Amino acid sequence: MRISSFDSARNRLIIFISLLLLLVAIGIQQWQQGGKIQTDILAMLPHLQQDSLTHSALDRVESQLADRLYFGLVSPKQQDAIAAAKLLIQQLSAAKQVFTQVESGHNDIATSINKLYFPYRFNLLTQQQQQTLAKNDLTPLINHAQSQLYSAFGFASSQLLSQDPLLLYPANIQALAQSQRLNITDGILMAHEGTNSAAIVMAKGLQSAFNPQAQQAQSAVINHALQLIQQQYPEIHILKAGALFHAQAATQTAKTEISNIGSISLIGVFLLVWLTFRSAMPILMALLTISTGLVIAVVMTLVIFGEIHLITLVFGTSLIGIAIDYSFHFYCERLAQPNFSASRTIRLILPAISLALLTSALAYLGMGLAPFPGMQQVAVFCGSGLIGAYLTLILAYPLLANGKLPQPTWQLSLAQRYLQWIIPANPRTVGRYLVPVMALFIVVGISQLHSNDDIRQLQQSPASITQSENQLRQLLSGGTDNQFILVRGATEQALLQHLTALTPVLNSAQQQGEIGNFVSLARYIPSQQQQQHNYQLQQHIYGKNLPQTLAQLGLPTDLAAPLQQQYQAAKGHYLTLTELFKSPLGQQLAPLYLPANAIHSQYGAIVLLGGIKQLPQLQQRIDAIPNVMLVDKVGDISKVMGHFRHMTLIMLALALICAWAIFSLRFGRRLALIVTAIPLLAGLLSLAWLGIIGEPINLFNTLALILVFGIGVDYSLFFAESKQNDAVMLAVFMSACSTLLAFGLLAFSKTEAIHAFGLTLALGIAFAFLLAPMVSLFAPKPMQEQ
Template sequence: MQQPLHHYLNPSTAKIRAVIWLVLLATAALSGWLAWQSGARVQSDILAMLPKVSESPLTQRAMAQVEQQLANRIYLGFISDDEQAAIDAAQLAMSALRQDDNTSDSNSSAFSNISSADLAQADALNHYYFQHRFQLLTEEQRQLLQQGDWQQLSQAALEKLYNAFSYASSDLISRDPLLLYPEVLLSLVPAQQLTVKQGLLIATIQPTADNQAQRYAAIVMAKGRDSAFNPNAQQQQLTALEKAFNAVHSQNQHIEIIKAGALFHAAAATENAKQEVSSIGLLSLIGVIGLVWLAFRSVMPLTIALITVSSSMLFAVVATSVIFGELHLLTLVFGTSLIGISIDYCFHYYCERLNEPQASSDSVIRQIFTAVSLALLSSIIAYGALGLAPFPGMQQVAVFCAAGLIGAYLTLLLAYPVIAASPLQDASLALELAQRYQTFILARFTPTHLLSKLLLTTAAIVFIVSGLFRLSSDDDIRQLQHTPTAIQAEEDQLRQLLSGGTDNQFLLVSGTTEEQVKQQLEQLEPVLQQAEQNKLIGNHLSLSRFLPSHASQAQNYQLQSEIYIKHLDEILTQLGLEHELKAALVNDYLAAKNQFINADSFLNHQAGAGFKPLWLMPEHTSGSSEYGAIVLLGGITNLDKFAALFEDNDHVQLVDKVADISEVMGHYRQLTLAFLVIALVAAGLIFSVRFGKKLAAVVIAVPALAALLTLACLGLLAAPLTLFHALALILVFGIGVDYSLFFAESKQQTRGVMLAVSMSAISTLLAFGLLAFSQTPAINAFGLTLLLGISFTFLLAPFIQNFTRKSVNVD
């Protein structure tokens, strides 16, 4: 290896290599510019990081339709002690949002479907169902007719005729003498606490200990034109809302506004991620700059360090943008750790130069080439394992960091002989401190007697076993996002006003025919009503109310023969109606035979347009040949107990994407830990070629033991193990192997290595230690694991010298 290295890494080729490096930088910059011009963007959608759940085609379509229905919707509540003031505020806000919607370019408006109570749909429902009144009955009406007790229905109709507040009219009586239809229409509307006034949904807020007066909330709903997780759309929607809120408060500053919807969670997450990217990245960079200055007391190493980090970040951003077409904000948060890793090459280079002041740049690079190359290889193995995670965001982190390290590696080989050739000032104090530390730790903590070795080994085993025994796991996907308490409190309050709102979980009813699905929905309805009474759920929305089965409609039609065929004369006489109505009523009844409500006619009518996302037709192109219906759920209090109600029904499935993804996360957590073991074995085999089996095992033992100690600490700290802890352990391995390699390669000349590893560990701890303070639990877990893992690796790596003293020298 020495001849090729001597040929390529010599002063005569230094300028050529520097030109090649500049060309690579220019090419990377141009590629990045073209990628961003072609549509590459920063992605803040947390959903883009989620793993893909393997589901049936029908279930996948159901999840897509529910997401499309619920996604990007916002709910606003305008609260006041005066009901009219709340109504005025809501109307003013709707007007302001609609003005934005009515701009010349409708595609640039922030919201669409700005509404509250949909009176037009109520009229459409009335018009549609009146045509099918002979196929519809309430449960009470059905039971009375089954018992032949039409007289009770006639008596109830008589009472309504003489009620001053009755909805009866001459036209309605002439077509529905027993006034059955109005009761049917009312039964279609699910019971709720909301009322409708001036076209707005109004919720009444009862007095509380904090507020003695009764208050009113006017509810407004809107749908964002673009994803709430798209940064541009997000800012546009927030701006439109701010204008509307300012208009409201300028009219009445006492109006309280509460909000709910993914937009507000996404905005908080975006703001939090931006703050963490800027603060963590900036503090990490400042810490590294201070570290380099303290160690070398020179501007040049500081400049070279900045060039190395900048080149590394350029390669990282460009590679990620070109490969994925986007750059996730969480990739940038995790990627700030690259600052603490890529600069390691600079540290090792300068520390080796300090150790051998007379050596040239090329000579220094040749001396550290093997260790740096093996370190790069091991890091790529580690990041490759990280990239096998099911999260596109984690795959981005793998590409981001691997490309960044390759950029730093190329900068070392190609640019350092020219840009870092200047002689260094005397920094023997830093080298002396590093040597004193290593001498102290090896002398004080290396066991020399058999008893002390046994005690140390026993203590380590007890610590690890006790920690691992207490270690638990938690794969809840909600770790991905941190929601501020204020935003969650507003959403909970608004959901309560909306009778529980709609949860992410829903029921999927399937069948081979439309009729089978309808019958399953009817059989499901009493179960859901009982679940509401038992407080397992707060509410539900099912098509069973709007799409009765053909069998049920046929039964209702047959039962109404008691009215229109057998007893119509008696009914007309009892109600005091003219018998001339009989012929028309009988003709209408006979003409309605077999005129069933079906999914196609209902959902394509204005009355059913809003319910269309709840129905699934067969779609052979996607491999789905079944019919399906979605039942939306709200206010779920006990998901496990509720799910148990449908365990024996093959036609009803509780779809819980959160639980499904969490299960996948648990699977990949276990798989990632298995990858860690495989990476350790693979690295051990590679290193055995260079160092021999014994020393290679020692090199691998350092990160392996650091990982076990980290897991034990997590157990003792009662921190549940997640996929993000497991992913961080992969990096503990990659970084830990680097430290081990440099000590193994250095033989007995470890003074410069100890200084480089110390600086590397401190800079890495600066980066990852700051990640441990992130408000997002996933990032916090990632940072805490690396904080512990790198600390243990740094403490253990110097002890490799105890083995290199006894090993055979390697070339």
């Protein structure tokens, strides 16, 4: 029979090479158009359904905090800490293309605050002053003012007394301080703990801390500056905090794991191929298969997403252990049928290979349905990589892999002996002994399972980074946590009123130890309603009894008239957010304010929280207040992860039912049930094992179960389609070994998500390998191909 030119091995190879060159060209074009490697862990998280104001608040918090760095220079000698901080500021400020907003404290901050607030002193009162004036009893205020007048350490001056005789204004300015532990010395913000002094320096990167190039540039400048400090001030202990250090650690961990896992997996696979086939050609073809799969995987991921996440590359190294399965089945079949040509061997295994590709593609499609951009990338990466391996087998193998292999000696006979050992002579033994033992193991193990969907497990930084950050946060009185409060109002004044109502609730939470501190605009600007109330309360001071009050203080009574004039002139003049944000203090607070715009019609204000100790109790307090909500993105995403963990298990059950229906068309209902039961049992046994060893499960465990189904069902299919059980057993053995090499190594990852994925899949594949030969007990013996 004459073979058409399209079907010829040579033309297939030409098509293969052309397709590969086209994909390489597309990949190069994608990189030139801005394709990149994404390291931001937040980029792989699910997108929450939120209203526009909440979404804007989250964006504001993340944009303001993500690229900000904090340094604490700790020394027993305060002057050394200050000098080191000035050196650090000098070095970071010089790198204008890398850092901006390099700052510490400002000596003129008090001047700028007084310039802002003093004209509105008649509208400002502390809570204690409000309570005293509400009783129309000036005696406590007069006594306090007299103590300041006659104290050597008092802050009274003749100029201040002439405009604020009861010295109310200084107490209001003191109330602005967030922490008594922080002060400014010689232009440097200082914190004190025990006998040590810590100089605080803050900086903001011009580019995202999750950008690899920005990481390198920022790290280079920081490392150089800190080396200079250590050389000049060897006693200085340096504390660091910021997303840069976590992102840098994550990038380095991912690069190391990609290199180690990929290299060890590749070396292990090549050794496996060499020991089995004792020929260089299978190794070269395996390398071609893997390379083609990886090229197509990278290009398709770039085309669809425009970038590749580092976690995708870590997961993607496991593609080595899966894509090579097609090569294993091809060469094992050639060992069993040495007289067959490459094309005839491909035709022989094509039905099983095609069904295997279909089930694996469905498994990756299931992963892609998860609401995680990172896992969607993994699904596209691995799915397209498998298609690349399949095309390599169909198009390149007929010509390139047509050479003879060394005559088989021990490989097939060893596989046959293993089958004789693992498969019971009496099929009823399976139902009588094996099934009850597995059922008991599954019930006991799964009953001990517990879940942990906390997204913090996605990225766990080294202890050196977290310890340094925690120490610095403690110095800053709790620092800023991921959770924050969002207050909303229909108008600007309604917003300030809601903020004012929230303040006593947060003060109470702080006193009860539920939070360490909070930063609210209400601390810096009362609502117009509150300012008006404060003004009216001060009528008790600046009314007709003012001369008597001045006399009690020992001040000239002729101050009464000008004071009353100043008081009357201040009526109706209120401090506004616009004026606040024009000041140096207000510029630091401006990111906390969300004005109404075309995206959201409401006004919003962010209240930052620090040192949260009892989140549930705080949540209860917030829930009871209208127009106020606690925004906990970490908690919300964790809940979403738990929800989709359950959804993934349901989806997996549906996938098993669909697979059984498809396989029934080819094998009949009974054998199709056995084929699908193998990966189901493998998954259940894996979960049981995790329960027994006390490993918590999360979404990544369930995503791994999808692949256990996709890969495990391949093993069942090959035994169901088998014409040579020994060849299939050898191929399944090699496939399982290569997959375990890849995913078994993922189980040692330092990133909990990758560890969970790898461990579950490694267990599932191991169980699938052990159970798959049982299919041959129920498969009909096929007629030999003529």
